[in-house]
Amino acid sequence: xxxxxxxxxxxxxxxxxxxxxxxxxxxxxxxxxxxxxxxxxxxxxxxxxxxxxxxxxxxxxxxxxxxxxxxxxxxxxxxxxxxxxxxxxxxxxxxxxxxxxxxxxxxxxxxxxxxxxxxxxxxxxxxxxxxxxxxxxxxxxxxxxxxxxxxxxxxxxxxxxxxxxxxxxxxxxxxxxxxxxxxxxxxxxxxxxxxxxxxxxxxxxxxxxxxxxxxxxxxxxxxxxxxxxxxxxxxxxxxxxxxxxxxx
Ligand SMILES: [Fe+2]
Numbered sequence: 001x002x003x004x005x006x007x008x009x010x011x012x013x014x015x016x017x018x019x020x021x022x023x024x025x026x027x028x029x030x031x032x033x034x035x036x037x038x039x040x041x042x043x044x045x046x047x048x049x050x051x052x053x054x055x056x057x058x059x060x061x062x063x064x065x066x067x068x069x070x071x072x073x074x075x076x077x078x079x080x081x082x083x084x085x086x087x088x089x090x091x092x093x094x095x096x097x098x099x100x101x102x103x104x105x106x107x108x109x110x111x112x113x114x115x116x117x118x119x120x121x122x123x124x125x126x127x128x129x130x131x132x133x134x135x136x137x138x139x140x141x142x143x144x145x146x147x148x149x150x151x152x153x154x155x156x157x158x159x160x161x162x163x164x165x166x167x168x169x170x171x172x173x174x175x176x177x178x179x180x181x182x183x184x185x186x187x188x189x190x191x192x193x194x195x196x197x198x199x200x201x202x203x204x205x206x207x208x209x210x211x212x213x214x215x216x217x218x219x220x221x222x223x224x225x226x227x228x229x230x231x232x233x234x235x236x237x238x239x240x241x242x243x244x245x246x247x248x
Contacts, residue, residue: 089181123176192224
């Protein structure tokens with residue numbers, strides 16, 4: 001079964017799982033750094049909606065930090081039944097998302113028509129005192145909220161419509177965002193619609209590194225983004241490909 005409904009949340013392809021809070025907390029110092037250094041890349045996407053800042057890996061050394069967290073959180077097992085696998089769930093990339101002010105909600109999906117070949121994980125790193133929440137749409141059409149909790153991650157795939165709720169977070173809230181999924185290259189083009197414009201360093205399903213200019217998107221053999229009528233290339237949003245600039 002490739003798709004599922006969370007009966008408690010009344011939403012598609014989403015689950016909450018217990019995780020080791022200590023692993024997420026390892027990123028607290030990096031999240032608070034004014035200048036994270038040359039190993040890292042900083043993006044400030046969707047300024048219209050929020051003051052969010054993303055910190056992702058620019059070098060393989062920094063990438064290893066995110067990949068190690070993914071391995072030690074031991075979360076691949078939760079999606080193994082949904083993604084198309086040859087051998088193992090592949091970690092694609094990760095970043096830190098920090099925000100203090102969301103001026104306007106921006107409901108979106110991270111993964112569109114991928115048939116759950118990739119998932120997003122969000123886990124709080126710091127700033128839980130501000131009571132951060134995630135707004136999402138239920139299958140009934142109602143908007144509900146999820147309260148981030150220490151030691152708990154939320155994982156979602158296709159069709160999970162969500163947004164940062166409007167409001168202030170004081171102190172600023174940081175979460176660790178991880179992307180992972182299939183290890184088959186045949187699905188890569190549709191997964192690049194989401195992550196090909198966010199972080200400068202990705203690991204492909206075949207395990208190879210892919211370097212990307214987040215402003216221009218991926219290039220090279222095997223790295224063509226698959227745009228479809230249902231998932232058209234976004235226009236006039238400031239930067240190309242930001243179907244999912246807000247991984248809130
Ligand atoms: Fe998102």
